[in-house]
Amino acid sequence: MKIGIIGSGAMGTGIAQVALMGNDHVALFDTNEEALQRAKISLDAQFSKLVEKGKITEERKTVLVSQVSFVRYMNDLADCDWVIEAIVEDLAVKKAVFAELDALLPKTSILATNTSSLSVTAIASACKHPERVWGIHFFNPAFLMPLVEIIPALQTEKNRLEEIQTKISDWGKTPVVTKDLPGFIVNRLARPFYSEALRIYDEGMATYFEIDEAMKSLGFKMGPFELMDLIGNDVNYAVTESVFAANYFNPRYTPSTTQKRHVEAGWLGRKTKRGFYSYEEGATNASESLNILSQEEIGKRILCMLINEAYEALRTGLASAEDLDLAMTKGVNYPKGLIAWGKELGLDQVAWEMTKLDSRYGEDRYRLSPNLKDSL
Ligand SMILES: NC(=O)c1ccc[n+]([C@@H]2O[C@H](COP(=O)([O-])OP(=O)(O)OC[C@H]3O[C@@H](n4cnc5c(N)ncnc54)[C@H](O)[C@@H]3O)[C@@H](O)[C@H]2O)c1
CATH class of the missing domain: 1.10.1040.50 (N-(1-d-carboxylethyl)-l-norvaline Dehydrogenase; domain 2)
Structure with missing residues (x-):
């Protein structure tokens, strides 16, 4: 599968590592060139650390690095199966990004937000196809923390829940399902x-x-x-x-x-x-x-x-x-x-x-x- 990630900050980079380690391809998008460069260096350093610890081989690191692209335009996410957004915690900015994503990706794709505190329902409302919008909330640092909260919005079609749970489990994480209420479960x-x-x-x-x-x-x-x-x-x-x-x-x-x-x-x-x-x-x-x-x-x-x-x-x-x-x-x-x-x-x-x-x-x-x- 190809996973698009929007925002290459702390969370976006961590989620990219999780998806790569789970054998998915990743396109990491950020509007800030420096943030993308930092993400590239950080991912490389994380994989090198795993090689040093004997957790992965040098060959595996080469494969993992070859499966991530760092992109500057949202259009480069058009062929992704899932997109996970991890940008600034601002409802207006997230809604603008989701409106654009919604127009760009086929309605069979999954669009997810990593928001910690905003309403997933409000974010989904920016889309013509809100039924494919989910909250998929990782914890920091995403690579280490096992929990992932899955949050269907009010408009979300729940029949894809199992598919999402399976992917999160395949990534080695523990999914829990929660309602779209303030703070979700943990917070x-x-x-x-x-x-x-x-x-x-x-x-x-x-x-x-x-x-x-x-x-x-x-x-x-x-x-x-x-x-x-x-x-x-x-x-x-x-x-x-x-x-x-x-x-x-x-x-x-x-x-x-x-x-x-x-x-x-x-x-x-x-x-x-x-x-x-x-x-x-x-x-x-x-x-x-x-x-x-x-x-x-x-x-x-x-x-x-x-x-x-x-x-x-x-x-x-x-x-x-x-x-x-x-x-x-x-x-x-x-x-x-x-x-x-x-x-x-x-x-x-x-x-x-x-x-x-x-x-x-x-x-x-x-x-x-x-x-x-x-x-x-
Ligand atoms: N940091 C945490 O502990 C934590 C934990 C769970 C969830 N979250 C949530 O994850 C999200 C990201 O948090 P973070 O700590 O990684 O933030 P961050 O500030 O480290 O990174 C955000 C990145 O998004 C980029 N960005 C901003 N607007 C953009 C846009 N319109 N298009 C593309 N890229 C854009 C910025 O350039 C930056 O690199 C937030 O919604 C936050 O609430 C954070």
Whole structure:
């Protein structure tokens, strides 16, 4: 098959590598010549690394490199079977690209967007044949991260789902199917991991360090503050803000002013050497404890918020319980899926914790999911 990829930035280049390794031909298109050159160098370096590690032979690298073309015009994608768009996250720009693609490619082709936060349905509406438009959402770095969210738009003809799932599986990835709702699965279900941690901190109930330690003791590889510093406070805050706005300002997703101030200060995390922690050479971050809440109390509060969110997602049919759990374990390395974790912990325990928070704060943010209540 021939896969066209639009946008040769971080995601487009990663997706190109995935498709090439899956024995497909790739045409990588970008309007920016420098970005194309960078992609060419980066792909070559990635394949060389695989040769060095003994994962592929030099001959295989030669074949892989010969199967990708770097193109400057959208017309060069006309003979592609699929096109995956990975350009700037801007609805107007994406719609213009899809309108052009729609006119260029036969209606049997698949047109996909890698958008993280926009409506696939809105993007598809730019096409005369929106029934062949899908969201195919990879995670960064695409070559390493196993999860791919598949999102049919409202207009999409679902009879090609199996074909898409098969291709994603052939590329060695784990596909999950989700509705076209803000944040899809991972970016939505993970919100409480950050926002409840920030809330506990904002209330002066625990330090960053205590909260991070509490979550790591539950099996998470990184604590929320370490992870926000790794992702970048600017990126993480923007996702929270967009999920909050797209959910009509549902208080469950309220962003944190503390995080906003970090963005305003330019304390973005590792990339600026300062976020919640310092990454300057020789920096020793204080590992202070307030000892107001126990590790168990902190962990339980954040975990129960996560589990409650997963049950809320089930209520609106976002995805199957199995796909919700796969998404969190494969997409963000959670030690367990949230639905399974809820059952293991005991849903009565989760309900008790949520009811306790609800009665303390009286905010809709802590409302027990009716779906969880029904499952008791
Ligand atoms: N970076 C991530 O962690 C991540 C993860 C999942 C999904 N996404 C989504 O993937 C998409 C791309 O993100 P990225 O981080 O790779 O961006 P990026 O800025 O690294 O790359 C975007 C590329 O698109 C090119 N481009 C812009 N407009 C174009 C056009 N009209 N035609 C052709 N090329 C054009 C730019 O020159 C640039 O090279 C976005 O929709 C983003 O939300 C990003």
